[in-house]
Each structure stands twice: as structure tokens, then as C-alpha cells.
Amino acid sequence: MKKKVALLIAAVIASASLSGCGGGGTATTADTTAGSTAAETTKAAAGDESGKLKLTMSWWGNQVRNEKTQAALDLYTEQNPGTVIEGQFSEWSDYWNKLATSAAGQAIPDIVQMDYSFIDQYVKNGLLVDLTPYIKDGTLDASNISDNTMASGTVNGGVYAVCAGINAPSLLYNKTLLDKNGIVVKDYMTTDEFIDLCREVYKKTGYKTNIAYYNAGAFLDYFMRGNDVVLYGDKKMGGEEKDYLPFFQMYETGIKEGWFIDPGVFAELSIGSVEQEPLVYGSSPETMSWCAFYNSNQLTAMQKAAPEGMEIGITTWPSADPKKSGYLKSSQFFSVGAHSKNPEEAVKVINFLTNSTDANNILLGERGVPASSKIASELAPKMSDVEQKVIHYVNEVVTPNCSPINPPQPDGASEVSNLLNQVQEQVCYSVYDAETAAKEFYNGANEIMSKK
Amino acid sequence: MKDTFGAGLRHFLNKESTAGVVFSLPFIVGFLLFMVVPMGISFYYSLCDYNILSPPVFTGLNNYIKMFTNDNVFYKTIGVTFYFAFVSVPLRLIFALMVALLLLKSSKATGFYRAFYYLPSIIGGSVAVSILWKRMFATDGVVNLLLGILGIHTNYAWLGNTKTAIWTLIILAIWQFGSSMLIFLSSLKQIPVSLYEASRVDGANKFSQFFKITLPLLTPTIFFNLVMQMINGFLAFTQCFIITQGKPLNSTLFYTVYMYQQSFEFYNTGYGAALAWVMLLLISVITVILFATKRFWVYTEGV
Numbered sequence: 164m165k166k167k168v169a170l171l172i173a174a175v176i177a178s179a180s181l182s183g184c185g186g187g188g189t190a191t192t193a194d195t196t197a198g199s200t201a202a203e204t205t206k207a208a209a210g211d212e213s214g215k216l217k218l219t220m221s222w223w224g225n226q227v228r229n230e231k232t233q234a235a236l237d238l239y240t241e242q243n244p245g246t247v248i249e250g251q252f253s254e255w256s257d258y259w260n261k262l263a264t265s266a267a268g269q270a271i272p273d274i275v276q277m278d279y280s281f282i283d284q285y286v287k288n289g290l291l292v293d294l295t296p297y298i299k300d301g302t303l304d305a306s307n308i309s310d311n312t313m314a315s316g317t318v319n320g321g322v323y324a325v326c327a328g329i330n331a332p333s334l335l336y337n338k339t340l341l342d343k344n345g346i347v348v349k350d351y352m353t354t355d356e357f358i359d360l361c362r363e364v365y366k367k368t369g370y371k372t373n374i375a376y377y378n379a380g381a382f383l384d385y386f387m388r389g390n391d392v393v394l395y396g397d398k399k400m401g402g403e404e405k406d407y408l409p410f411f412q413m414y415e416t417g418i419k420e421g422w423f424i425d426p427g428v429f430a431e432l433s434i435g436s437v438e439q440e441p442l443v444y445g446s447s448p449e450t451m452s453w454c455a456f457y458n459s460n461q462l463t464a465m466q467k468a469a470p471e472g473m474e475i476g477i478t479t480w481p482s483a484d485p486k487k488s489g490y491l492k493s494s495q496f497f498s499v500g501a502h503s504k505n506p507e508e509a510v511k512v513i514n515f516l517t518n519s520t521d522a523n524n525i526l527l528g529e530r531g532v533p534a535s536s537k538i539a540s541e542l543a544p545k546m547s548d549v550e551q552k553v554i555h556y557v558n559e560v561v562t563p564n565c566s567p568i569n570p571p572q573p574d575g576a577s578e579v580s581n582l583l584n585q586v587q588e589q590v591c592y593s594v595y596d597a598e599t600a601a602k603e604f605y606n607g608a609n610e611i612m613s614k615k
Numbered sequence: 616m617k618d619t620f621g622a623g624l625r626h627f628l629n630k631e632s633t634a635g636v637v638f639s640l641p642f643i644v645g646f647l648l649f650m651v652v653p654m655g656i657s658f659y660y661s662l663c664d665y666n667i668l669s670p671p672v673f674t675g676l677n678n679y680i681k682m683f684t685n686d687n688v689f690y691k692t693i694g695v696t697f698y699f700a701f702v703s704v705p706l707r708l709i710f711a712l713m714v715a716l717l718l719l720k721s722s723k724a725t726g727f728y729r730a731f732y733y734l735p736s737i738i739g740g741s742v743a744v745s746i747l748w749k750r751m752f753a754t755d756g757v758v759n760l761l762l763g764i765l766g767i768h769t770n771y772a773w774l775g776n777t778k779t780a781i782w783t784l785i786i787l788a789i790w791q792f793g794s795s796m797l798i799f800l801s802s803l804k805q806i807p808v809s810l811y812e813a814s815r816v817d818g819a820n821k822f823s824q825f826f827k828i829t830l831p832l833l834t835p836t837i838f839f840n841l842v843m844q845m846i847n848g849f850l851a852f853t854q855c856f857i858i859t860q861g862k863p864l865n866s867t868l869f870y871t872v873y874m875y876q877q878s879f880e881f882y883n884t885g886y887g888a889a890l891a892w893v894m895l896l897l898i899s900v901i902t903v904i905l906f907a908t909k910r911f912w913v914y915t916e917g918v
Contacts, residue, residue: 260879263667288668377862427775430862431753446755574666578881585865592777592864 215244218509221251222276222495223258225437225464228529235522239515246508248274255435266290271500273509277324278495279315283571285498286318292499293321297510304518307535315493315568324496325513328460328531330553331491331561332385335465336454337370337442338476344368350478350485350560354386354413357481364453365422372417373424373441373452377434379587380580382456382480384569386410388490389482393569395576399612404605409483411600414590424452426591437461443469456480459553459561460494460531466549477556489565491557494531532557575615579608657888665885678889688865688873689890693897696870699781700848703788708840711792712833715799729797736793744787745857749774752783774859777866784854784867795840802836803829834913842905849898870894 222232229252236248251272253261259281265271271290285291297303305313308326316324336348344367352360361372375382384394387410392402417423424441428450432439437457443465445451457465459477466475482488497513499506516522523538527546532554533539543554586604589595595603627633661678663671682689718728738744751757752773759769773779810828819827852871855861861868861876870890878887 256880263879263882267667284668290668425772425775426863427772428754430772430774430780430859431749431756450754574882578883581876581881588862588864594864 216246216505216508218246218248218274218503218505218512219251219272220248220274220276220512221253221258221262221272223253223255224276227464227467228252231526231529235516235525236512238521238525239512243511246512248512269502271502273500273503273505274512275498275500276327276495277498279492279568280572280576282316282324282496282498283318284574286321286323290501291323292501292503292506292509293323294325294499294510295322297507298322302507302510303514307518307537309536311491311567312493312534316496316498318571324493324498325517326493326534327497327516328494328528329491329534329557330459330461330494330531331489331557331565332381332480333457333459333462333477333556334454334480335442335457335462336476336478338474339472340364340368340370340453341476348476348478351564352479352481352485354389354409354481354483358413358416361417361422362420365420368453369448370451370453371424371441371449372422373455374413374417375456376424376426376429376591377584377588378456379583380576383410383583385480385488385490386482388488388566388569389484391487395569395573395579395612398573398615400579400605400608404601407601407605408597411587411590411595411597411604414587415597415600418591418593423591425450426588437464438468440465440468442475443473458492458494458531459557460529462553462556463529463547463549477552479560486564487566489561490568491561491565492568493534528554573612573615575611578611582607582611657891660885661889661892663885665888666882667884668882671885674885678886679893681886682889682893688868691865692868692870692873695781695866695868696849696851699785699788699851699869700845703785704841704844704848706785707789707792707844708795708837710789711795711840712799712837714792715796715803716829718796718800719803729800732796733793736791739787739791740853742853742857745854748783748787748854749858775863777864780859780863780867784851784858787854787858788848788851795844798836798840799833802833806832831914835915838905838909838913842902845901845905846898849894849901 220232220236222228224232229250232252233250236250240247251261258276262271262275266285266288275291277285277291282291294303298305303325305322305325312326312329313322316322316326338348341348341364344364346360346363346367348360349356364370364372387394387402387406390402390406390409392406394401414423428441428445432441432444438444440455440457441450441452442455455465462475462477469475479485479489497516499509499513503509516526517533518535518538520538520541523533523542524545528539528542528550533542539554543551546554583604586595586600586607589603590597590600660671662673662675664674664677665671714732718725718732753759754770754772754775758773759771762769771779773783806829810832811824814824814828850871851869852875855867855869855872856875859867861872871894874887874890874894877883877890
């Protein structure tokens, strides 16, 4: 009997230690990641043997951005031999895990690429440096950046982030296909006009439509602006349940009429990856979409990913009133991490990336239209046709008819976006009808927000 | 005084237990530092509202209460994970046993085959294979192509359908049968040949030899494999994380991936830690149950 008890205990311990690998994993990963970054930063602060000052800069992005940014940083080192900058890049989703864990380990990188949806959270937790004094003493030259743009990086009166490039929500579409079939796309389509267009494209070409499938957070925000509803309120969702109905009805209609792309297609792709977007990726009209919901600075990457002979067009997202919905946003920001030992040096690098002609000749507006109007106009002639098209879209189409962007997303927004994607999925698999979807989403999202 | 100290030290160093402790120190330190301490921290976090960025706030059992009373996804993932573990593990063991029986006959190529069949176990949990798997089961992937060659022309979306998506993961799990196979192989070799000879004299055919001799004598090995693989099955992560991300409609959302989502995507790290502890408890209970059934079906020599 004793032996059996011992065996039992052994079994429990074995399973505990084995599953401990996975179970305790949350804490382990966090600690080790933070630890390693901490080590790097200490090294950075101390400087290496040759007495050089070492900074770290982290960003998310694609291959093009990684190469260009690294080249710009190398140029900085060349011009400032005393400083070495180590670039750390990751994919969007990994980036935020990494940044959060390094923040927990008191080792946030010196220069951080920041997003509008996270800025509030990071400032509230004291993880970013207020740049106001550096602007006042001239270390950071903000004279060529418009007040509106500066405002988007301002939280509670302090400037915590500098715009790295301006973009606007944009519908990218297969212009070649549509031209060939005599289908005309106009800017500022309303939702109804857009749906009619989807029907027409499907009827004439067989190509289906992808409306921000499983990636609809930003589009819902835009869509609701067209109905004068601000998506996130204080610990609750904006508007009422019925305000969300038209959004889900659009999907329901598309599925019923057959012009919405089969959601099964997305199980095989990485959603949000430009290269695998059904606009440019796929083998038949059945599994492809004539349009994609993106931001203007991604046109370059999308055109690059498109098969030869496919020209990508750019226009506004649809909503009940797209002129009301439209906004300009900072595609991303540069911030200084609160744990930086050399914030002033970090600010100098940000100033270099923002205001140096040489740096921007390398970066070429990959992050969006440069925030500095001086740089933007200097750069314009050097840009390729596609990049010119982006600038034209931002300056001529969106700018005349746009309003300020909604306040930064509050804590809980990423969970609400996930809920939105799941509810949208249920509609696309015909499990929910639009009414149920609106109800599930509105109630679920309110519950998430109420606890934050 | 100095002499007695030196003698004492020598005596201490020469003791057998000292050597034992010194040699096991690397493990003990590693175990404490990378296992016990993080587990302790994770247990504390599980009692907190913690979002990584701000310091944890103690909230008692709130996370656990929410999990059991107000989280449908939690129950859904438990269902999916149990389904995955209880289907894939027995199938994997059956498959491993079959291959082991085939490889039992020694020939010149046996060594090669053993290594060859073990390969999937090494690489099967990797990200690369998961991506490959995703491509294989795509509408224009190899699987549909092969079906086309067999005359079944289809562009069925294996990963896009709630009924089949989980099976792509199960098949991947079955394919990683190598380690169980090796263990089976070594214990198959230990079954005395005399038993087979005696039974042949008594007129037993291959079939009854297998069920009357091989299988009963293998039960301890089956038991060992079952326990180990079951635990691994509950902890499966990579396949789901890379191949399906839980889609479609959460029909493939593994518990561990949900835990990851809560901890690192929604920044509900306290809740994620609580999920981890419930998982530990569940696995322990299942392991205890498996041990409790042991005396009904596992053959122990000399009893």
C-alpha cells in the first residue's frame, strides 16, 4: 500500500514538473525576456570597451522597413562616431509582447516605435519620457510639424511621441481588373454604394470581396464615425446596440448573396500580412478579393506583393458618411523609453530620423508621409510613382475632408477587437444573424470595458 | 585547531553524501531558479489583476471565479484540448506500436528505418513543420492534389472547416510517434522468445500470440507511454499557435494557446496565470485517475 501511495505521489509530482514547463511558462518567458533585455540595456548604458555610447531602438515592421531603418541608423553612427545604435525589430504582435515584458523588467529600449492604440497605456504607466523640455531647448526640432500632428502624440499636456509618418485608412483595390471590366471606383463611397460595387464586381468578374476579415477593429471605428458614434467611451462602448447592426448586416448580406469571400480561405493565410492578402494572393477569383482594407503607407508594400501587371488603386473606406469618417493618423510614433540612461542621446536620434534630409532620403516615407512638411516637400520629387500616389491620396483626397482622429484606444481595446473578430467570424460562418451579432458584440464589449 | 579544521573539511569532502549533493547541485539550482520560483510567482499573479505594464493588484480568487462562472471560451478550450488529447494519444500509440512491430524484424536497413521514423518526433513540434502542414492542407495544397490524382477532385478547405480543422492537428500529432515507437521497440525485444516458441508448439497463431503474449507483456510500457503522451497532449501549443490560431470558430483553440492569448495578447496576465494553474490541476487529476486504473489492466510481473 505504502508503495502505491509513493507511486501516486511520484506521478503527481512528475505531471506537475512536466506541466510546469508549460504552466509556469507565462512567468518564465516574461522573466527571461526581461532579463536578457535588461542585460543588454545595462551594457548599453555602460557603453562598450571603446567608450562608445550604445543605444537600442526597437520597431515592428516588414523587411523593407528593417533594411531602411538600419541603414539610417548606420548613417547616424557614421555622422556621430561616439554612438552605436542597436536595432531590434519584430512582427507587430510579437513586438508588443516583447515591449511589455521588457517594460516589466524595467528595461524598455531607449527608442521605441509606438502605436496610437498603445500610447495611452504606456504613458499612464510612466514608461515613456515627456519630450516637452527637449523641444523647448531645441534638441528636438518640431517647428515643421503641424500642431494637429503633434497633438496626436500628446497625452495630458505632455508630448510623449513624435509622429514617424502620416497615413490614412485606405481601400486598396485591383485597378487593372476593374478597368478591364469597365467598373469605376469613386472616392468617398457610402456603404450602400460600396455594397453595390461588390455585387457588380462579383457579377462581372467572379472576384469576391474581403471586408477586413478578422482584422476589423480599425474599420469598425471608422464605420461608426460615419454615424457620429465614437467607438470607445469611458469604460463602455459608444452608441447603442442598434448602431452596430448595419456593420454586421453588411457581412450578412455579402454571405447571403455570395460576394463575400469564403471565410475558410483565411484559415490558410496569415491575416494582416500584405504578401498573403487575398487581393494579391490566391489562385482563382473564388478565393481572391478585389479590394483590401489597409492604410495608405502600405500601398508600396502591396504593389510590391502584387503579381506582375496588376496595378493597385487607392481610395477611401466606405461608411454611411465617409467625409465624416475620414481622418489622418500617425502610422506610428517614435518615443523615448523611461528606463533610458541617455534620454538626450535618444532624442537626438529621433530628431535625426524626423528632420535630417539624409536620413529621409534613405527612409523615403516608408512609415507614411513625413511629419515634417519641409522634409515631405523635399522628398516628393525623389519618390517613385507609387509613393507619389500615396502622397497624392493623403494630401488631396483625405486631407480636405477629414476630422481629428478619435482619442487613443483605452485599455481593453485589444480584447474588444478580438471579440469583434470572433463575432464577425460567426456571421461569416452563418452561425449568427446580424441582430444576434450586434447584440453579442455590444453586450460582450461593454462587459470587457466595464472591468477595465 | 587548524589541523582539526583541515581534517574536518577532508572528512566532509570525502563523505558520499557531499559528492551526491555537489553533483546534483546544477539540477537543484536550475530547478529552484527556473521552476519553483517562477511557479511561485505565477501562483501569486494568478491571484492578482496584472497586465504586465502596471504592478499586480491582489484580487484574491477573482480570476478563478471568473473562469468558472463567466468564461465560455474557457469551457470551449477545455473541450477542444480533451478531444485532441483523448483522440490523438491513443491513435498515436496504436500507430507507434504497429510501426514498432514492423521494425522488430532485424535486417540491414533496420537502423536506417528506426532513425527515419524517429525523425518526425524531432522536427514535428517545430514551427517549420507547422507551416509546412498549413500549406499541405491548403485548398491548393498537396493533400487536395493527391486526392485529385486518386480521382477525387476537390478544393475542400481542410483548415477552414470546423469539422476537419482539428483533424489536421490530430494527424500531425499522430505523425510524431517516434519516441513512443522506440520505447515500444525496446520492450518488445525484452519479451522472452521462449514464450512464443512454447505457444507455437501449443498451436497458437500470430494473431493470438499478439493478444495473449505481446500485448499483456507490453502493458507496463503502454501505461508509461500513455501517461507521458497524455501530459504532452494537454500541453500542445506550437501546432495550434502556428497552424490554426484556434480558427475557425475556436474549434481548434487549445488551452495553452488561450492562456497565451489572455496573458500576452489581451494583457490579462493574472488571468493567464490562473488558467495555467487550473491546467496543472486538471493534468494532475487525470494522471492520478490513470494511475488508479493501473491495477485493472497493467500486468506486473510476479503478482
